[in-house]
Amino acid sequence: MELSVIVKTILKYWPMFLRGAGTTLFISIIGTLIGSIIGLLIGVIRTIPVPEKGIKKYILKVINAILSAYVEVFRGTPMIVQAMVIYYGSKQAFDIDMTPLFAGIFIVSINTGAYMAEIVRGGIVSIDKGQFEASYAIGMSHLQAMLNVILPQVIRNILPATGNEFVINIKDTSVLNVIAVTELFFQTKSITGINFKYFETFFIASVIYFVMTFTVTRILRFIERKIDGPENYILYANQMQVETPEDALRRERKRIGNY
Amino acid sequence: MEKIIDIQHLSKTFGTNEVLKDINFSVNKGEVVCIIGSSGSGKSTLLRCINLLEKPSGGRIIYKGKNILDDMHDVRAYRTKLGMVFQQFNLFNNHDVLGNCMVGQIKVLRRSKEEAKEVAMKYLKVVGMEQFINAKPRQLSGGQKQRVAIARALSMNPEVMLFDEPTSALDPEMVGEVLKVMRELTESGLTMLIVTHEMGFAREVSDRVVFMDKGVIAEEGSPEQIFNNPTQERTREFLKRTLQQNQ
Numbered sequence: 001m002e003l004s005v006i007v008k009t010i011l012k013y014w015p016m017f018l019r020g021a022g023t024t025l026f027i028s029i030i031g032t033l034i035g036s037i038i039g040l041l042i043g044v045i046r047t048i049p050v051p052e053k054g055i056k057k058y059i060l061k062v063i064n065a066i067l068s069a070y071v072e073v074f075r076g077t078p079m080i081v082q083a084m085v086i087y088y089g090s091k092q093a094f095d096i097d098m099t100p101l102f103a104g105i106f107i108v109s110i111n112t113g114a115y116m117a118e119i120v121r122g123g124i125v126s127i128d129k130g131q132f133e134a135s136y137a138i139g140m141s142h143l144q145a146m147l148n149v150i151l152p153q154v155i156r157n158i159l160p161a162t163g164n165e166f167v168i169n170i171k172d173t174s175v176l177n178v179i180a181v182t183e184l185f186f187q188t189k190s191i192t193g194i195n196f197k198y199f200e201t202f203f204i205a206s207v208i209y210f211v212m213t214f215t216v217t218r219i220l221r222f223i224e225r226k227i228d229g230p231e232n233y234i235l236y237a238n239q240m241q242v243e244t245p246e247d248a249l250r251r252e253r254k255r256i257g258n259y
Numbered sequence: 260m261e262k263i264i265d266i267q268h269l270s271k272t273f274g275t276n277e278v279l280k281d282i283n284f285s286v287n288k289g290e291v292v293c294i295i296g297s298s299g300s301g302k303s304t305l306l307r308c309i310n311l312l313e314k315p316s317g318g319r320i321i322y323k324g325k326n327i328l329d330d331m332h333d334v335r336a337y338r339t340k341l342g343m344v345f346q347q348f349n350l351f352n353n354h355d356v357l358g359n360c361m362v363g364q365i366k367v368l369r370r371s372k373e374e375a376k377e378v379a380m381k382y383l384k385v386v387g388m389e390q391f392i393n394a395k396p397r398q399l400s401g402g403q404k405q406r407v408a409i410a411r412a413l414s415m416n417p418e419v420m421l422f423d424e425p426t427s428a429l430d431p432e433m434v435g436e437v438l439k440v441m442r443e444l445t446e447s448g449l450t451m452l453i454v455t456h457e458m459g460f461a462r463e464v465s466d467r468v469v470f471m472d473k474g475v476i477a478e479e480g481s482p483e484q485i486f487n488n489p490t491q492e493r494t495r496e497f498l499k500r501t502l503q504q505n506q
Contacts, residue, residue, distance in 0.1 A: 136312065
């Protein structure tokens with residue numbers, strides 16, 4: 001590996017890398033967001049308590065069967081194959097002309113949705129039954145309980161798993177190069193087609209991928225901590241003006257330090 | 260006296276297990292009724308049947324002259340009339356103390372935010388938790404959580420308060436603060452139905468004591484009668500056992 005080659009490649013092709021990284025981030029952010037919404041909806045629908053009788057019971061059963069099929073199919077087939085089938089299939093069979101970017105976002109979204117549906121379902125099931133009971137006892141409907149009590153807790157609890165999906169999406173968008181989405185892998189491949197420096201060019205790409213995933217992980221961890229808030233509740237935190245000895249010491253140190 | 264809840268031939272089975280058998284009893288307006296009995300006697304199930312957290316297998320629950328087990332009855336409107344306090348507190352973990360007391364008022368009773376806050380603050384003061392309005396449930400002790408849970412139930416302005424072993428999950432030194440709040444409530448004239456293991460408390464506050472054993476009401480009467488002159492052998496046995504444990 002020659003450092004000079006790396007520097008040269010960066011200097012010469014940085015706009016291509018940047019555009020590729022931008023597209024990768026764009027697809028994975030939008031895909032993860034839409035996928036999470038799909039997952040939330042499916043997770044909520046699949047945890048609706050089934051009534052004992054009536055048409056509602058059968059409607060729910062049919063919907064649940066369809067949703068299970070969706071989850072199983074998209075979890076059980078590789079995204080690279082789905083990309084080919086959806087992009088070329090829709091064009092040849094149904095004459096729907098999608099841009100590669102749109103197809104990419106579509107594929108990542110429904111894929112993430114399939115995974116998130118199971119994550120959300122697990123998140124809802126893991127919430128203490130008492131939270132539901134307290135909501136019902138106060139007179140809430142199932143939907144009100146979900147929106148006001150359960151889902152906010154579920155979203156907090158599944159944040160780490162969602163972050164995981166996000167990171168996976170950043171990496172897995174690379175398979176979208178098969179339908180000519182100009183994401184980072186596609187761009188890198190194009191560059192090597194010009195300069196033939198495979199190792200150095202892909203090394204740059206791997207660094208960019210790592211920086212993206214690592215940053216995303218850190219940001220999500222920060223959000224988690226923000227949501228959780230402090231461990232202890234400080235009574236009268238804003239009103240009590242009495243200084244503790246520790247505070248006095250800190251203030252004194254700061255004063256001295258300023259000189 | 261006006262019967263507010265009248266339970267007729269109520270039964271509940273889990274599979275083949277008969278938890279409640281032909282329960283008949285009623286609660287009058289303004290009355291404080293304590294339900295005592297050993298674990299597994301069906302006390303909690305009875306309470307949970309009353310606000311339909313468990314669906315009764317048979318019988319009728321007449322609330323203000325209407326059978327709430329009719330198919331057409333509005334269960335949610337009925338539940339808002341009953342305030343429920345759980346053994347495990349069950350505060351909404353995603354809301355702070357004030358939010359816990361407001362969310363039901365806003366979403367179910369459709370009160371304005373200002374009104375909900377006013378009502379919530381009023382009852383948080385009653386339970387002595389007004390200093391903790393911005394605390395999250397996990398930052399509170401068990402006794403504090405239970406006091407907030409009581410304020411949450413009161414904020415809905417219920418006509419009957421149901422307490423399901425409100426002190427059973429608390430450390431001994433925190434039982435007192437919760438019982439103190441409940442004692443004050445009994446003096447306010449609220450209708451209360453309390454499942455409890457605190458015999459001293461039951462004896463002191465209740466107008467009537469119900470002793471349950473193996474899914475039936477074995478005996479009911481005034482606290483003096485139940486605690487001093489129980490007529491049933493099993494009531495005597497139970498009281499003897501619990502009094503021994505307390506010593």
